[in-house]
Amino acid sequence: xxDCQMVSSDFTEEEKMEIExxxxxxxxxxxxxQKLKMEIDNVMAEILxxxxxxxxKTIEKSKRFSNGKKKFNMDPKKGISYLVENxxxxxxxxxxxxFLYKEEGLNKTAxxxxxxxxxxxxxxxxxxxxxxxxxxxxxxxxxLRQFLWSFRxxxxxxxxxxxxxxxxxxxCDCNTHVFxxxxxxYILSFAIIMLNTSLHNPNVKDKTTLxxxxxxxxxxxxxxxxxxxxxxxxxESIRNEPFKIPEDDGNDLTHTFFNPDREGWLLKxxxxxxxxxxxxxILTDNCLYYFEFTTDKEPRGIIPLENLxxxxxxxxxxxxxxxxxxxxxxxxxxxACKTETDGRVVEGKHQSYTICASTAEERDSWIEAIRASIxxxxxxxxxxxxxxxxxxxxxxx
Numbered sequence: 001x002x003d004c005q006m007v008s009s010d011f012t013e014e015e016k017m018e019i020e021x022x023x024x025x026x027x028x029x030x031x032x033x034q035k036l037k038m039e040i041d042n043v044m045a046e047i048l049x050x051x052x053x054x055x056x057k058t059i060e061k062s063k064r065f066s067n068g069k070k071k072f073n074m075d076p077k078k079g080i081s082y083l084v085e086n087x088x089x090x091x092x093x094x095x096x097x098x099f100l101y102k103e104e105g106l107n108k109t110a111x112x113x114x115x116x117x118x119x120x121x122x123x124x125x126x127x128x129x130x131x132x133x134x135x136x137x138x139x140x141x142x143x144l145r146q147f148l149w150s151f152r153x154x155x156x157x158x159x160x161x162x163x164x165x166x167x168x169x170x171x172c173d174c175n176t177h178v179f180x181x182x183x184x185x186y187i188l189s190f191a192i193i194m195l196n197t198s199l200h201n202p203n204v205k206d207k208t209t210l211x212x213x214x215x216x217x218x219x220x221x222x223x224x225x226x227x228x229x230x231x232x233x234x235x236e237s238i239r240n241e242p243f244k245i246p247e248d249d250g251n252d253l254t255h256t257f258f259n260p261d262r263e264g265w266l267l268k269x270x271x272x273x274x275x276x277x278x279x280x281x282i283l284t285d286n287c288l289y290y291f292e293f294t295t296d297k298e299p300r301g302i303i304p305l306e307n308l309x310x311x312x313x314x315x316x317x318x319x320x321x322x323x324x325x326x327x328x329x330x331x332x333x334x335x336a337c338k339t340e341t342d343g344r345v346v347e348g349k350h351q352s353y354t355i356c357a358s359t360a361e362e363r364d365s366w367i368e369a370i371r372a373s374i375x376x377x378x379x380x381x382x383x384x385x386x387x388x389x390x391x392x393x394x395x396x397x
Contacts, residue, residue: 073107076114097128111151116159135174200242262369267356271349301338325352
């Protein structure tokens, strides 16, 4: 007899049944514990799979959002449409304005392009964007510094007009007792921008004096003069510190030129070696600058437009060409300069410049912009129209 059998023989039948019942309960309990462990393992696996899927979704969403910003920097309208279609951005103007105002890595030129359009969504977005700026208790130069740092003004006069109108309205809403009307704020804002160009652009030889600045702003406050001490403070602020022009965070178009009249890729025919090279052109301050890459800080060439004319010109094997030439000095080199690959700045070799656009519309648009740059300044046109309005509306004695 084994010990177990000896012990078992000592139990009554009832005790033996109780022991068997306990053994069965124990087995069932162990089976339940095993099943519970398996269920826990399955739940944990599901949790891990869910977390992994959510992490992948987050990564994918981040990639699509980054892709949307890149699309925006290349084409603002398409970029916003992509973000809205992928539910990365609400389609309302407030949501878009906050995206443009707060999101890092956006191209400042692209922001200006989007805000300058005249469709209803763009106009509402512009208002919401400007309203995100807080101008209370800032003088006009301080407010302009903040405003012009958040994007780059486009070159078209109508776009500039809409954006500066929105700025003037917002500034006057934040500072109700400074100016008698938004027209006054509008005109003085342009005067300050032009003063900045006059004082700090090396191409401008005739620098605006304080006396001239005060004189050019007479009668703009509903027919009355602004206080001389106010204008003097604004003048000194600009003279001591020029506007800081925003670098383009998107790294696609990192220009440092303020308010270009027009910019874009064109083909330029070489002077001595007659080959076509793709260059990024910027038209501003009565000069045509061209760069090898949009990220270059210094231009490869500068063509002063003074005394030059522009026209459409036919060219063998190339369509949509325009020509810059001096009608009074044919056969002589145009006064221009270029940067050699070793960094030396040398005189240009061109008697005329032949430039090729990609379409007839683009060529005609460049010709129109160059002619406008040669003959007039859109800033002065905008301001003169508004000044006439203010003077005509001023109460007469």
